Amino acid sequence: xxxxxxxxxxxxxxxxxxxxxxxxxxxxxxxxxxxxxxxxxxxxxxxxxxxxxxxxxxxxxxxxxxxxxxxxxxxxxxxxxxxxxxxxxxxxxxxxxxxxxx
Numbered sequence: 001x002x003x004x005x006x007x008x009x010x011x012x013x014x015x016x017x018x019x020x021x022x023x024x025x026x027x028x029x030x031x032x033x034x035x036x037x038x039x040x041x042x043x044x045x046x047x048x049x050x051x052x053x054x055x056x057x058x059x060x061x062x063x064x065x066x067x068x069x070x071x072x073x074x075x076x077x078x079x080x081x082x083x084x085x086x087x088x089x090x091x092x093x094x095x096x097x098x099x100x101x102x
Contacts, residue, residue: 045097046100047101048097051093051099051100051102055084055087055088055093056084059080059081061080061081064077
C-alpha cells in the first residue's frame with residue numbers, strides 16, 4: 001500500500017514537472033504563424049492607400065495576384081511594374097491622393 005502511494009505521488013510530481021516544461025516551450029499563435037513582420041514606416045492615410053491601389057490598377061497589375069509566383073520574369077509584368085513605379089513616384093500619385101481627399 002505504501003509503495004502504491006509513493007508510486008502515485010512520484011507519477012503526479014513527474015506529470016506536473018513535465019506539464020510545466022511543456023507549457024513553457026509552446027509558442028503563441030502569433031509567433032508561429034507566418035513570416036516575421038516587416039518593419040514599416042509611418043502609417044498611411046486612407047487616401048494614400050487608395051491612391052496607391054488605383055495606380056496599381058491603372059498600371060494593369062491587378063491581373064497579377066502576387067509577385068511571389070515569379071511574374072518578374074515576364075516582360076509584360078516587368079513593363080507594368082515599371083509603369084506603376086513611375087506613376088507612384090511621379091505627380092500622378094499626389095494628384096490621386098488629392099482627388100481622394102487626402
